Amino acid sequence: MTTVDDVPATEPSTGNEQQSKTVLLVGNPNVGKTSLFNALAGLRAKTANYPGVTVDLRVAAIQVRSVDSDPHCQASADLDLVDLPGLYSMQPASPEEEVAAKCLRGEFQGRMDHSPDAVVVVVDATNLSRTLVVASEILELNLPTIVAVNLIDAAQAAGTEINIQELSNQLGCPVVPVSARKGNGLDTLRETIYDTVKPDEVALPIARASCVAGCTGCPFAARFDWADQVAGCSTESRKTVSRDLTWIDKTLTSPLLGLAALLTVMLSVFFMIFWVANYPMQWIEMAFGYISETVAALIPSGPVALWLWFPLATLLSLAVFAGAYRLNEMKWTRWSTGTAVAVSLLIGMLPQADFHSLAVDGVIAGIAGVVVFLPQICILFFFITLLEDSGYMARGAFVMERLMRRVGLPGKAFVPMLSAHACAIPGIMSTRTIESWRDRLVTILVLPLLTCSARLPVYVMVAALLFGDSPGKAAIMFAGAYLLGLIAAFGTAFLLKKTVVPGEAAPLVMELPSYRLPSLRNALLTMLDRGTIFLRQAGTTILLISVVLWALATYPKIPEAQLPVDERQQAQAALEYSAVGRIGQTIEPVFEPLGFDWKIDIGIMTSFAAREVLVSSLSIVYGLGEDAAEDTDLLVETLARQTKPDGSPVFTTATGLSLLVFFVLAMQCLPTQAVTKRETGSLKWAIVQFCYMTGLAYVAALMTYQTLAALGFA
Numbered sequence: 054m055t056t057v058d059d060v061p062a063t064e065p066s067t068g069n070e071q072q073s074k075t076v077l078l079v080g081n082p083n084v085g086k087t088s089l090f091n092a093l094a095g096l097r098a099k100t101a102n103y104p105g106v107t108v109d110l111r112v113a114a115i116q117v118r119s120v121d122s123d124p125h126c127q128a129s130a131d132l133d134l135v136d137l138p139g140l141y142s143m144q145p146a147s148p149e150e151e152v153a154a155k156c157l158r159g160e161f162q163g164r165m166d167h168s169p170d171a172v173v174v175v176v177d178a179t180n181l182s183r184t185l186v187v188a189s190e191i192l193e194l195n196l197p198t199i200v201a202v203n204l205i206d207a208a209q210a211a212g213t214e215i216n217i218q219e220l221s222n223q224l225g226c227p228v229v230p231v232s233a234r235k236g237n238g239l240d241t242l243r244e245t246i247y248d249t250v251k252p253d254e255v256a257l258p259i260a261r262a263s264c265v266a267g268c269t270g271c272p273f274a275a276r277f278d279w280a281d282q283v284a285g286c287s288t289e290s291r292k293t294v295s296r297d298l299t300w301i302d303k304t305l306t307s308p309l310l311g312l313a314a315l316l317t318v319m320l321s322v323f324f325m326i327f328w329v330a331n332y333p334m335q336w337i338e339m340a341f342g343y344i345s346e347t348v349a350a351l352i353p354s355g356p357v358a359l360w361l362w363f364p365l366a367t368l369l370s371l372a373v374f375a376g377a378y379r380l381n382e383m384k385w386t387r388w389s390t391g392t393a394v395a396v397s398l399l400i401g402m403l404p405q406a407d408f409h410s411l412a413v414d415g416v417i418a419g420i421a422g423v424v425v426f427l428p429q430i431c432i433l434f435f436f437i438t439l440l441e442d443s444g445y446m447a448r449g450a451f452v453m454e455r456l457m458r459r460v461g462l463p464g465k466a467f468v469p470m471l472s473a474h475a476c477a478i479p480g481i482m483s484t485r486t487i488e489s490w491r492d493r494l495v496t497i498l499v500l501p502l503l504t505c506s507a508r509l510p511v512y513v514m515v516a517a518l519l520f521g522d523s524p525g526k527a528a529i530m531f532a533g534a535y536l537l538g539l540i541a542a543f544g545t546a547f548l549l550k551k552t553v554v555p556g557e558a559a560p561l562v563m564e565l566p567s568y569r570l571p572s573l574r575n576a577l578l579t580m581l582d583r584g585t586i587f588l589r590q591a592g593t594t595i596l597l598i599s600v601v602l603w604a605l606a607t608y609p610k611i612p613e614a615q616l617p618v619d620e621r622q623q624a625q626a627a628l629e630y631s632a633v634g635r636i637g638q639t640i641e642p643v644f645e646p647l648g649f650d651w652k653i654d655i656g657i658m659t660s661f662a663a664r665e666v667l668v669s670s671l672s673i674v675y676g677l678g679e680d681a682a683e684d685t686d687l688l689v690e691t692l693a694r695q696t697k698p699d700g701s702p703v704f705t706t707a708t709g710l711s712l713l714v715f716f717v718l719a720m721q722c723l724p725t726q727a728v729t730k731r732e733t734g735s736l737k738w739a740i741v742q743f744c745y746m747t748g749l750a751y752v753a754a755l756m757t758y759q760t761l762a763a764l765g766f767a
């Protein structure tokens with residue numbers, strides 16, 4: 054997968070040409086700033102129940118109105134609302150805290166180089182005293198400030214009542230109780246923001262005395278005392294919060310039981326994926342079967358009709374363009390446009406039979422092969438988001454951190470590692486939360502070893518091939534593949550610590566977030582986002598590669614004279630004669646010791662651009678076209694039926710597992726490489742990553758195949 058889960062964001066207007074006013078959302082990590090930002094702006098930026106999810110500033114244009122029951126009398130103001138990374142103190146300890154501190158001071162060069170017009174300090178109603186500490190520092194900046202007490206729903210559920218008026222008196226600024234999740238209090242917050250930044254009034258800063266003024270001891274301790282005292286005056290607990298959860302936490306964070314719990318949870322999720330996803334997968338197969346038949350019937354027997362050529366040519370040209378645009382780090386180039394035009398012209402010149410084959414065997418089969426995995430990906434993210442939101446994942450982090458530090462990975466790498474299970478790219482981006490360069494580099498280098506969602510289609514295919522009749526075994530194989538990625542990442546980190554980047558990783562200081570009822574809406578939205586990203590990928594990169602592969606597998610055409618008489622052998626002979634056949638046979642010796650034949654090699658070669666391409670490549674190489682679109686089990690059946698020249702089957706347990714190991718470990722994602730280069734600032738590390746991972750994959754697959762073959766599984 055190649056996309057960063059960002060919502061479109063605009064740069065805030067800067068300096069003199071500033072039109073709308075700027076309002077910052079600040080506060081401790083994990084207090085719900087991004088949730089509030091999304092609720093106010095109607096957006097869907099990533100949120101999760103652990104600190105450090107937002108690492109850069111994000112801006113949205115919103116409108117706030119004055120209070121007036123008559124809508125005609127309401128005045129409004131346009132604002133730039135800015136979501137910032139979490140901040141513990143104005144003396145930043147990490148790069149993302151520095152972003153927030155600089156924005157508050159109006160010193161963030163180029164992006165926020167003017168003082169904000171207002172600041173909304175978000176605090177957590179369930180943890181008021183801790184989250185108010187930073188508020189004391191922000192209030193001392195003497196900017197127009199509003200305090201939003203978020204998670205008010207959770208506090209009420211826990212029996213905590215907050216006296217808003219008292220809190221407002223103590224802080225000397227407006228205080229608004231809100232629930233970003235439920236949408237409560239948002240209108241009042243909007244109105245309060247309006248009152249603070251009225252278009253034609255200059256809001257006067259409110260002078261406040263510092264809570265550390267005259268303090269002779271530790272200023273931090275003074276701030277903590279102040280926050281405790283303010284929270285104490287304004288909070289009232291109706292019932293004592295049940296402490297039952299502590300024994301749960303003791304179990305969930307204990308080294309052995311905690312690890313066992315984590316494994317059990319993940320295994321159950323994988324089992325669900327197989328079980329539930331079956332139904333929607335069948336519907337998708339049926340839909341593609343229908344599309345494929347309809348298109349095949351529509352293609353005329355004469356020269357290609359203009360109305361058919363036009364949509365297909367447009368689609369492919371757009372795919373070429375989008376693919377090139379992405380690889381070029383979202384920059385437009387002349388060659389991408391040129392290629393797009395050339396492709397559409399070429400399509401126009403195709404003879405009718407080839408056009409038919411391109412539409413059905415190239416485009417439809419290529420996309421269908423990948424899109425069937427959409428349900429599995431959606432279900433995975435649905436459950437992961439529920440787990441993240443509930444606060445369980447933070448316990449998982451706690452269990453893993455002991456292990457991680459031993460191998461030289463910083464505790465803070467846990468969040469990037471979680472994201473990398475969706476896609477290495479947001480994972481690598483979120484390593485910005487790691488202060489030490491050494492720790493950050495190690496994390497970036499090992500992240501792509503973790504199983505990202507692009508590997509899922511390959512895992513599913515191998516699972517169906519080897520354990521089609523047993524979901525239990527398939528789930529174990531799945532968990533094994535995830536575990537292998539994790540072990541490889543840990544092993545590599547350890548190796549790096551002992552060699553290229555020596556040193557000890559910094560310990561993790563993270564508060565365990567309280568358990569929260571996960572939001573179904575958030576889980577559904579994340580699922581939708583992930584699904585869209587996956588489809589976008591299928592519609593661009595994969596479509597493009599499918600078409601290129603189709604062309605290479607179709608041309609040059611075998612001369613009539615050389616065609617075998619037996620019809621079943623004709624397709625095989627044509628493929629061997631084509632460009633793909635020749636390339637495959639040339640590189641066959643390289644992968645032979647791993648148990649792969651030249652057709653699998655073609656799949657491997659094409660999937661260096663993006664892993665999930667393997668599945669569609671095999672559909673195309675095995676000439677399944679129309680049939681594969683109707684029935685993806687057919688791919689598995691066809692693969693299972695393949696034989697080597699000596700008559701023995703190609704896909705034995707040894708070959709299947711060797712292929713799986715190769716895909717777990719190899720660096721097969723161009724966009725990730727581009728991001729590694731950008732984040733480490735040098736091509737060197739991207740090359741190191743590629744060579745190391747691919748070398749490791751080769752050796753591990755070789756060992757897998759040879760060992761299993763020796764044991765008689767080949």
Ligand SMILES: Nc1nc2c(ncn2[C@@H]2O[C@H](COP(=O)(O)OP(=O)(O)OP(=O)(O)O)[C@@H](O)[C@H]2O)c(=O)[nH]1
Nearest residue numbers: 083084085086087088100101105106107139233234
């Ligand atoms: N119950 C409840 N949960 C909330 C509310 N607002 C946010 N959450 C949850 O709190 C967690 C943290 O939310 P985020 O919006 O990611 O917090 P953040 O402050 O942006 O965190 P960082 O970006 O890590 O600094 C998520 O699991 C949210 O679903 C709320 O009003 N009520």
Ligand SMILES: [Mg+2]
Nearest residue numbers: 086087106107
């Ligand atoms: Mg956030």
